[in-house]
Amino acid sequence: MAVLLAVFVVPMSISGTAVALPRIGAGTHAGLAPLQWVVNAFNVAFACFTLVWGSVADVVGRVRAFAAGVALYALGSLAGAVAPGVLWLDAARALTGIGGAAIFSCGAAILSTVFDGPARARAFALFGTVAGVGVAVGPTLSGVLVQGLGWRWVFAAHAVAVALVLPALPTISRTVPALPAPPAGTARTGRGRIDVPGSALFVLAMVLLTTAIVQGSQWGWGSAGVLGLFLGAALVLAVFAVVERRTAHPMLDLGMLRDRRFVGLCLVPVAASFGFVTVLTYLPSYLTAVTGRGTGAAGLLMLLLTAPVLALPMLAARLVTRGVPALTLIRLSLVCLVAGDLALTLLSPSATVLLLAAPMLVTGAGMGLSAGLVDGQALALADPAKAGMAAGFLNTLRLGSEAVAVAVYGSALATVLGGRIADGIGAHPGAAGGADRTAEVTDVAAVTDRAAGGDFAGAAELSGATDRHAFTDFLAHAYDSAFHSVLWGLAVVGAVLSVAIAFLLRDGGRPRQTGA
Structure with a gap:
């Protein structure tokens, strides 16, 4: 119980x-x-x-x-x-x-x-x-x-x-009950010391892998940071496999x-x-x-x-x-x-x-x-x-x-969702940073960030759209399509x-x- x-x-x-x-x-x-x-x-x-x-x-x-x-x-x-x-x-x-x-x-x-x-x-x-x-x-x-x-x-x-x-x-x-003893003639793998090197390598590999996935949409899937994290995870897992084969108590x-x-x-x-x-x-x-x-x-x-x-x-x-x-x-x-x-x-x-x-x-x-x-x-x-x-x-x-x-x-x-918003945000007056392309890209990323978290009202306010009700409806349809x-x-x-x-x-x- x-x-x-x-x-x-x-x-x-x-x-x-x-x-x-x-x-x-x-x-x-x-x-x-x-x-x-x-x-x-x-x-x-x-x-x-x-x-x-x-x-x-x-x-x-x-x-x-x-x-x-x-x-x-x-x-x-x-x-x-x-x-x-x-x-x-x-x-x-x-x-x-x-x-x-x-x-x-x-x-x-x-x-x-x-x-x-x-x-x-x-x-x-x-x-x-x-x-x-x-x-x-x-x-x-x-x-x-x-x-x-x-x-x-x-x-x-x-x-x-x-x-x-x-x-x-x-x-x-x-x-x-107490831990069962291993069969006679077999290595006492389950009753030895804690595998600190293997544990550390495994934790590091998982952190690198998941961080790469989480940050993929933020940094770009082809960015040096994300690719470096994926490569690092693969290398650490390879080292982990080698270490586990060689240790007496993996x-x-x-x-x-x-x-x-x-x-x-x-x-x-x-x-x-x-x-x-x-x-x-x-x-x-x-x-x-x-x-x-x-x-x-x-x-x-x-x-x-x-x-x-x-x-x-x-x-x-x-x-x-x-x-x-x-x-x-x-x-x-x-x-x-x-x-x-x-x-x-x-x-x-x-x-x-x-x-x-x-x-x-x-x-x-x-x-x-x-x-x-x-x-x-x-x-x-x-x-x-x-x-x-x-x-x-x-x-x-x-x-x-x-x-x-x-x-x-x-x-x-x-x-x-970012792609859907980028395609349609220009149709809403006041949104997308006007003629400033740099501001437009920044606005789309910020609006996508809020909308992906489910905060459509905050995303509409952040966008600067003059008709926020219409822009909120646009975000709902974009989210629905991405979903x-x-x-x-x-x-x-x-x-x-x-x-x-x-x-x-x-x-x-x-x-x-x-x-x-």
């Missing part, structure tokens, strides 16, 4: 914060880049440290690592609630992400250690269900808190909720990646990141800015997307116990993700709740069918002595891909990933027998 309570709170940091972004931007007067980092700082930190925490847990103990994560999460959430500015808030969100990484990777390792067989399947179904509850109530609770008390209470609520786990830590320590045992069943299952959350998490993060802005709904109404509508994530993990577990192949449900989840993203392209500024329901429910089903089920299937393939490492790798791909997907979506949306273009891209990415996963899991997912 203590593990599940902590797991319940963490997804609220992703889904709930998205609803608060427009108010945070207006309250702190933040530009698009620092506002994006309110979400991205959590995701990047989570992605960077999940694998690190998994490895650390196999060395110092899973309960100790889990306890450290709970404390960091509570501290980071409290710091976010009292943040005096957006940069402080970004730093607090990064600290919260580090704590959340420990909660997820160490919590999953604890469940994998305590339970086995059908009990493990039920435990991970509850794991997925509770995570789904956090995702489901995050937008709704945040919408109510933002509208009634202000955006700071979103983070205060996270701090209070996760602090309730702290009194249960002594009980967890007595319940969880943070990541690369031998785990020889099992294509394990790799295929770990890629399923990647598909969910592009097909579901991006929509979860940015659809609230679409609902408030383009369709004109309030934050409370948008939060309630998001239940259509998140309710399947609440209901379906336990249903999937029951179906598996009754003989339905787990891989069949996983493949069905991938189909739902792609179909749901395609159906979302039917949305329009005048979309009714009935029109919103079908694509949102289907997209949510794509996430819900695989949540928890994938974790149990993947960790069942891992050496029990390396359960922390395996859980860390799985959740690194999950949260790393979420960070990348959200950053790609935000950058792509800003890039496409649909990016959705088509998400559907393509989801289809490609689905084909790759099906290839890895072909023939029942049995690994190819090679000499490797």
Whole structure:
């Protein structure tokens, strides 16, 4: 129960914060880049440290690592609630992400250690269900808190909720058995020292990669800064691979990646990141800015997307116990993700709740069918002595891909939206800097920055347009067009990933027998 309570709170940091972004931007007067980092700082930190925490847990103990994560999460959430500015808030969100990484990777390792067989399947179904509850109530609770008390209470609520786990830590320590000993004749990879060089290299690579993606729309995708960051990330990852092969106690045992069943299952959350998490993060802005709904109404509508994530993990577990192949449900989840993203392209500024329901429910089903089920299937393939490492790798791909997907979506949306605004801003008197081309370019970038964050009123005021109502309508149509273009891209990415996963899991997912 203590593990599940902590797991319940963490997804609220992703889904709930998205609803608060427009108010945070207006309250702190933040530009698009620092506002994006309110979400991205959590995701990047989570992605960077999940694998690190998994490895650390196999060395110092899973309960100790889990306890450290709970404390960091509570501290980071409290710091976010009292943040005096957006940069402080970004730093607090990064600290919260580090704590959340420990909660997820160490919590999953604890469940994998305590339970086995059908009990493990039920435990991970509850794991997925509770995570789904956090995702489901995050937008709704945040919408109510933002509208009634202000955006700071979103983070205060996270701090209070996760602090309730702290009194249960002594009980967890007595319940969880000692780390299993490695098989005779094998290296004690999971019980050695902490791989500090490997951890540092991995964190550096993830920071470089995600920063390049986030800044792509700001600096230009072909700019020296962005290309340098991508190149730096690739070089650091190459060095990381060399270091991990040569160290006696690696943070990541690369031998785990020889099992294509394990790799295929770990890629399923990647598909969910592009097909579901991006929509979860940015659809609230679409609902408030383009369709004109309030934050409370948008939060309630998001239940259509998140309710399947609440209901379906336990249903999937029951179906598996009754003989339905787990891989069949996983493949069905991938189909739902792609179909749901395609159906979302039917949305329009005048979309009714009935029109919103079908694509949102289907997209949510794509996430819900695989949540928890994938974790149990993947960790069942891992050496029990390396359960922390395996859980860390799985959740690194999950949260790393979420960070990348959200950053790609935000950058792509800003890039496409900037093009739409540049094409039409000249038709509005007073906007675009008049005859001064330099001022025009500056105005378009500034207006795009505000509009991409959902602040159309601020963007219209910044533009200098004489008819601000007409200019606001223009921004809404431009945002709607950019939103649909990016959705088509998400559907393509989801289809490609689905084909790759099906290839890895072909023939029942049995690994190819090679000499490797």
